[in-house]
Amino acid sequence: MLSSAIMHTRIAQVSIDNEALRHNLSQVKAFAPDSKVIAVIKANAYGHGVHNAAAVLSGADAFALATPNEAVLLRQSGVTKVLIVLQGFSSLDELKLLASHNIQPVIHHPSQVDLLEQCAEVTLDVWLKVDTGMHRLGVPADRVEACCQRLRACGSVANIRLMSHFANADDPDHSLNQQQLSVLNSIADQTGIHDISMANSAALIALPDSHKQWVRPGIMLYGSSPLNGKSAEELNLKSVMQFESRLIAVQNLKQGDAIGYGSLWQCPEDMRVGVVAAGYADGYPRHAKSGTPVWINGALCPLVGRISMDSLCVDLRGVEISVGERVVLWGRELSVDVVAKHADTISYELLCHTGAGFVSSTR
């Protein structure tokens, strides 16, 4: 992520639309009206600035962070809401740190139960993460009952809630989704725990059976679509990060002239090419392919040639645009999802790499 010191010296700038962020939270509640909301604001709120996001999302019931330090920093900044650490703790010191700040860890591995058993002097609520089929973090289904018994015997554990995560929620028809859900349901019956969180953004929208008591939206809060084949606009989600810059040069080139490093793209005819002050140093993906749209004054201009550190080039055929024109790399005028697709990645990665603590809020 870029530091504020760097960003303030750049022409390319990121700003955050707080109204859009609040709107997307209201969409979460419209999709899952009977569930409490754990707003996922890990990785600096997917690059949107975690302190601002926490303030704007005050309507959420809880916040989820990835690591203990993220959560402690947020707590120390004065946030009093329920804070959940998705990766939990990995040492006694971290466990004590979380307990002393009233932060709830996710327990995903027996080694964490060992630490809880060694730490009788603290009290905290925990989330037991169950591996229902993703095979990343979580206690295997056949070990959950035993793990629960150990947790219940721990003096340090007050409440136990259940959590699990879908591997394929972006593809709602994938057969593993229903399998994962039925494993989760039988674990709920087995353990008698009916305080459960399963749904990420995609499941929140497309798999209502998975809503349970707590939903865990991340990406949809930031106005990007979590579903393959559905746009953010179709889901009534509004873009939160506005990534803009300006056109700093217009070149009149001849047929056959090649553009940029590696001379990869050649002008098929005499034409105008624009240079935008945004490159990979600003968080624009270097692997975005020629043809990726760039919004300039109402036109979608295709990117041409390689992305440089501080600039990128666009095909200006058919548009009358001059130096100084406002350029949107992604935001309200052009979805980050479209750019991500052209760069063979997902919006999550682009957002995380672009934003940072420097961001200014609008509206």
Ligand SMILES: *Cc1c(COP(=O)(O)O)cnc(C)c1O
């Ligand atoms: C990041 C994360 C989420 C949020 O996922 P989105 O797809 O951004 O909604 C939910 N749960 C867990 C465990 C996560 O790591």
